[in-house]
Amino acid sequence: MTDFYLIVKNMTRKPLRLFLTCFAIFIAFLIFGAVTTLKGALDSGIDLAADDRLVVVNRINFTNPLPISYYRKVAAMEGVRNVTHMNWFGGYYQDPTQQLVTMAVEPESYLRVYDEVVIEPEQRSAWLQDRQGALIGEKLAKIHGWKIGDRIPISSSIFSHRDGGHTWDFVVSGIFTGENEQYDTGYLVFHYKYFMETQTFGGDTIGWLTLTTEDPSLNEAVAKRIDESFANSQYETDTSTEKAFNKAFIEQIGNIGLIIFGVVFMAFFTILVVVGNTMALAIRERTGEIAVLKTLGFSSARIFRMVLSESLLVALIGGLAGLAAAWFLIEGAKAAMARFLPNLVMGGDTVLQAIGFMLLLGLITGLLPAINALRLNIVTAFNRG
Amino acid sequence: MGSLFSQIATVTVMNVRSLPRRLWMSLAMVLASAVVVAILLAFLAMARGFERTMDGAGSEGTAILMREGAASEINSVISREQVNLVEASPGIARDAEGPLVSPELYVIVDGIKKSTDSEANIALRGLNARGMAMRENMQLLEGRLFTPGTNEMIVGAGVLREFDGFAVGDEVRFGKNVWRVVGVFSTSGSAFESELWADVKVIQSLYDRGSSVQTVRAKLENPGDLAPLEKTIEQEPRLNLEVQTEQAYFAGQGKQLQYMAIFGRVISFVMALGALAGALNTMYTSVADRAREIATLRALGFSSFSAFCGTLAEALVLAIAGGLLGSLAAFLFFDGLNASTFGGSFTQVVFRFEMSPDLLLQGAWLALVIGFVSGFFPAWRAARLPVIVAFRNAA
């Protein structure tokens, strides 16, 4: 027999209570793990956006177009290294609910600006030469099972094809991967020229410009230069870093997200308070037994350690099980959610945070009874019992 | 011993009176019940508020026409020629001035949100007097309507609440265009309140839209009857349009928040399981705590049924107290809470959490269920407690 044996025996003396306590903790951490991961996935768009890329959009709103002439004008500006332009296609595959992130881009400059896009040289030149060619991300290819050379019909919820309908046929010229694993490859890009020739509105407007500067320290100056040079024109611009742009976009989900997370976290802490109370009382019930141990000659420090270990153990068993369940839940939901939340991964910081809360729960609920045990006067304890 | 009823009453009163003695345990139970009720109510109030905003916007009596394949107003384009063809269609209500049809433009502009101090999308809708008349619940709260042909606009009450710089008299700049706010309108909380309204012709010229619009709204001759319009579209090849009632359109736009409501229900259900475990624990401990007391009563001749009822009543009292506390907290924190999120057309929809009596009733039911479940099993144990416990030593 060891102290650990005593701790385990103490813990399991009322199996039903232990089960209920662990279950409540399990639920609390299941929700904590799942919701924190969800929140992390929502925020990840901000973190992954490059800080040294600038986005130029129409000052009125990013959904309003800019004239194509801005592409040449910005490219000629001092401090600009590479610039490309993009149009939002509003694409979907077969069914309007199966949305695809699809953009019409200027191919060569696109690959220069988005240098984290990795592609085989022969696929690259194949794409550049084929007007109808599309470059698709590895993730997209996986979801739909598309291979190089496949003909894929992509529809637009915004534009109409000159030949009638809203569906464009593309040929998969290449499949790209990201420079690092976090890079979201769940999108498709195709030739701007092909887009302009085949859609009914015609014209030559672009959605927005993305550019890199000679040096990130120039960003502010370049942004200012761009916006100033188009001030008072028919199309004023608003230039910001890609990160700030993404952040503003995500913030548009609104305080709804904030309210939901606030409510969930409040509930998480309340459950911990309720459970902690039970755990603390469970130990307090044993005052008499602790007095016996002390009488037998167990030192206060030793009893203190045993009491604290017990509540830590309970918190960790319930908590880690909950966290593991959250992990399985997320892994299971990953495929289904891949299109909305590409970065649904339980991060190390979530795990660490959760373990921190478990330790805190164990310490706080164990500390008070443990201190009481430390101070316990054997005589009064026996009189009480 | 008196009647069963008086036995139960005696035991119940005794249990409830001894609650303060088990103060912390009792509080834990109250808290567990309160948090579950509060969470459920928060999500329900959110869903209710959003629903109200979306439902209120859509009328059965109005048809909305958009380009075929356009999922929302922002994606649609309709030419002047097509508008004329629609106006000539049967099935549309008419008055002395002709068919009740409103060609509308929908532009997205930036506003500065008060809550985050960052830019967010607002819908700027171009419409005419007929279009405004078509929104039956529209009311001018302040100022006056815009004068057609000028850079004047009126703002929805929701925009005024959530965004900076849209008070009556303010000048607002979108790009190089300057607008003047002349009035504030309400549409009894519906999604239109999250928009800015101005003259459709002015927007056409300022935003290079020529004579095209994005959507056409038409007052139906018979509410809900789209058949004549559908027939017109079918027979006229130039009309590559889709028609649906406005109500159906907004119901579709509200879908994504329905997911949030489902998410909320799932979370509250799972949380309820956790809290239930806590509550059960409390009641089991309460029974263990009073084992001698219960056994002594049983020895005196009280029936086991009265012991059962006493414990169940204790759980119900605590759970209901928690339910009240949770409802009160939810009401204080969430009722009327301003919220905003992305609506269907890439624009902000402003809405209010709405805590109505029927939601509070749902919360009360939940509290009762928690009380019953967390009381039943421990009460069962209390009823089956052997009388002999009374004579054993507490050690």
Add this chain to the structure above:
Amino acid sequence: MSEDVLFQLNGVSKHFVRGKEEISIFDNLDMSIERGDFLAIMGPSGSGKTTLLNMLGGVDQPSGGEIHFDGSRVDNLRESELTRWRAHNIGFIFQFYNLMPMLNAARNVELPLLLTKLSRAQRRVSVETALALVGLNDRARHMPNQLSGGQQQRVAIARAIVSDPNLILCDEPTGDLDRKTADEILEMLQLLNREHGKTIVMVTHDPEAARYAKRTVHLDKGRFEQREVAA
């Protein structure tokens, strides 16, 4: 002080403060207990006999006076020192047995051995020996609630002697038992005293129980009324 004296109490007093009132349990108490003694302390409820026992066991401290154990003073030891001293020198037997409900008989007996440096094998031998001495070898795997009161008290005795202390303190050891079982327990204590040389101090209000002791002291209103009782 004689070599044979195990406990020496000099002018020991004990006061309680209850509310504003100061209650004196005893004042200026002198007493000595010799090695190998079997002393019964009798007295009416509230006479302070349990308090006296607690002070002997180092569980309670006197308000004044000195307590010497085996020639050294113990009343002024710090709590941690007292705890260690208790673990080495004293076995306790309580009225309500005070076994750990979640441990079986053998584990309960083994409990005090966790405080020693004995190996697992050595501990098992000690536990078996102690259980054999109280005649409960066949009940080693039973949980306390599967044992009768007398059996539980025998487990408690085994627990008290397993680490081989010199002194055994008993607080109403038969208070919860019927006559026949009580006699068995008392005979066992007598055996421990006679055959194994344990010094035993027993608080009881039962004159029958006191007859098993070598001598009995009567405590009343904080004073001894000493008379020898033939064993």
